[in-house]
Amino acid sequence: MTDLSPEHASTLARLLAQVAAASAAEDLRAIGREALEKGGVVADLLASIPTLPPAERKGAGQAANRIKAELEAAIDARKRELEDGALLASRKVEGFDATLRAPRVERGALHPITQVVRELEDLFTSMGFEVLDGPEIELDWYNFEALNIPRDHPARDMQDTFRCDPAGELVLRTHTSPVQVRAMEKRRPPIRAIAPGKVFRQETTDASHEHTFHQMEGLVVDEDVSVGHLIHTMKTLLRGVFGKDIEVRLRPGYFPFVEPGFELDARCPFCKSGCSVCKQSTWIELLPCGMVHENVLRAGGIDPAKYSGFAFGLGLSRLVMLRYGIDDVRHLLSGDARFLRQFHRIG
Ligand SMILES: [Zn+2]
Numbered sequence: 001m002t003d004l005s006p007e008h009a010s011t012l013a014r015l016l017a018q019v020a021a022a023s024a025a026e027d028l029r030a031i032g033r034e035a036l037e038k039g040g041v042v043a044d045l046l047a048s049i050p051t052l053p054p055a056e057r058k059g060a061g062q063a064a065n066r067i068k069a070e071l072e073a074a075i076d077a078r079k080r081e082l083e084d085g086a087l088l089a090s091r092k093v094e095g096f097d098a099t100l101r102a103p104r105v106e107r108g109a110l111h112p113i114t115q116v117v118r119e120l121e122d123l124f125t126s127m128g129f130e131v132l133d134g135p136e137i138e139l140d141w142y143n144f145e146a147l148n149i150p151r152d153h154p155a156r157d158m159q160d161t162f163r164c165d166p167a168g169e170l171v172l173r174t175h176t177s178p179v180q181v182r183a184m185e186k187r188r189p190p191i192r193a194i195a196p197g198k199v200f201r202q203e204t205t206d207a208s209h210e211h212t213f214h215q216m217e218g219l220v221v222d223e224d225v226s227v228g229h230l231i232h233t234m235k236t237l238l239r240g241v242f243g244k245d246i247e248v249r250l251r252p253g254y255f256p257f258v259e260p261g262f263e264l265d266a267r268c269p270f271c272k273s274g275c276s277v278c279k280q281s282t283w284i285e286l287l288p289c290g291m292v293h294e295n296v297l298r299a300g301g302i303d304p305a306k307y308s309g310f311a312f313g314l315g316l317s318r319l320v321m322l323r324y325g326i327d328d329v330r331h332l333l334s335g336d337a338r339f340l341r342q343f344h345r346i347g
Contacts (some may be wrong), residue, residue, distance in 0.1 A: 004063050011041045012067050019074045025082060028075050035071050042068045109344040113214050113332060116241070116320050117196045120216060123240040124194045127233070129218075132195040134179035137164055142178035143171050146299035147257040155256045160202040172200035176217035177257060180292070180311055183219055184300025189307045190222040196316060207328040214316035214332075221292065221302060221309030227260075230289060230310040234264055237314070238286075241323060242269045249283065258290025258311060269322075277322065284322065287314045 004012060015035055022028050036042050045064035049057050091097065110118070121131050134142075149155050164170035179195035187193075196216040203209045220229065231248060238246040246266050253263035265283040274280035289312035294304035317329055324343070326332070331339045 004066065008041070008045070008063055008067065012070060015041075015067075015071055016074050019071070019078050022078055023082070025079060028079055028082075032071070032075055036068060042071075109340070111332075111340065112320050112324060112326075112343040113316060115343065116316065116323065117214075117216070119240065120194070120196065120237070120314075123237065124192075124218070127192070127236065129192040129194050132179050132183055132193045134173070134176065134182055134195055134197065136173055136198055136200070137170055138173040138178050140169050140171055142181050143173050143175075146181040146296065147177055148293050148295040148299075149256045153256065162200050162202050174201050175199050175313055176215040177311070177313060179217050180219045180257075181296065181300050184221065184297070184302050189302065189309075190220075191309070192220050192222075194218050205330060207330070210317070210329045210333065212333060213329065214320075216314040216316050218289075218312045218314065219292070219309060220311075221297070221307050223307060225291075225308045225310055227262075227291065227310070230291075230312070233310075234287075234289070234312065238266055241319060244269070248286075250289075253288055253290070255288050255290060257293050257296045258288075259293045261288065261290035263287075264289050264312070270325075277325075286319075287312050289313070 015031060018031050019028065022031065034040050042064050045060055045067070049060050049064075052060055088098070125131065143161075144153075144156060145151070161174050162172040164172065176195050176197050176199060179193075179197075183191060183193050183195070194216055195218075196214065198212055199215050200212055203211055205211060218233070220233070227250070231250070234248055235246070238248065246269055248267070249265050250262040251265065253261045255261040263285060264287050266286045268275065268278035268282050268284050270277050271282065274282055278284050289310065292309040292311050297304040297307065297309065317332055320326065320332065321329060
């Protein structure tokens with residue numbers, strides 16, 4: 001690089017110091033003008049060339065170019081610094097600071113009940129079932145009356161019901177079964193539907209009882225539907241949930257909306273000869289089910305002389321507890337992140 005005379009070197013150093021100290025684009029332009037325009041150090045150097053002895057002309061030209069290049073580079077760099085600073089300052093005013101570390105966003109996951117519901121929905125839709133929804137605040141008619149549970153029926157005492165109005169016409173549904181009647185009102189057979197959802201009972205909460213829990217109703221209505229269809233559907237359900245064939249048995253059970261009614265037990269998936277989950281019996285009570293009572297078919301506007309059907313009420317909370325080995329139903333709705341984190345998976 002061309003050496004500068006002590007005088008030119010000191011001029012350049014002074015100009016660079018001014019550039020570094022400049023706090024506005026306007027100042028930078030003034031410094032540039034001072035050096036490059038007429039009367040400035042660079043312009044003077046260039047203007048002096050013709051008057052110099054030929055041997056010194058080349059050196060003077062190179063010195064002028066060096067001063068010009070260094071000064072312009074310094075002015076450009078300082079200009080960018082000032083612009084960046086102005087941008088940051090304006091963002092700070094708006095509450096944005098690009099230099100701050102971003103807060104860590106925790107990734108959530110689906111609740112274990114939601115995971116199982118989605119699997120069951122996939123399973124049942126693959127068998128041609130519709131997935132239905134129903135109101136959680138239900139009319140007494142759908143929750144009880146249309147399900148063959150009239151007002152004076154003792155079966156009402158089996159479910160401590162939350163009532164929503166003084167007249168008792170509105171209740172928090174105590175089971176998902178009201179969706180059966182709603183489904184039949186709007187559809188003609190063949191009907192194949194499931195209805196997962198929350199249900200509510202005024203129960204003393206303990207490890208196996210909660211005031212809010214999840215059920216999944218199932219309903220099939222068609223010509224010549226038999227208990228065999230019911231058993232096959234339940235075995236398919238269990239294979240889907242536990243990933244293996246599971247033996248089932250039916251015991252007689254009384255539910256006003258089915259006739260005959262059954263309790264369906266599944267062979268304990270966790271043991272061969274008894275364990276704490278099955279209370280050493282090797283059987284687990286899984287769900288109430290049965291053939292839809294003709295009064296319920298009539299309430300849904302369907303002729304029981306022509307059609308028959310089966311229905312089941314799967315205790316989803318219980319099924320999820322069985323599948324994951326959860327020992328207290330209250331964990332499910334506790335909202336405790338330490339509990340829920342155990343079920344993280346992409347879903
Ligand atoms: Zn067992």
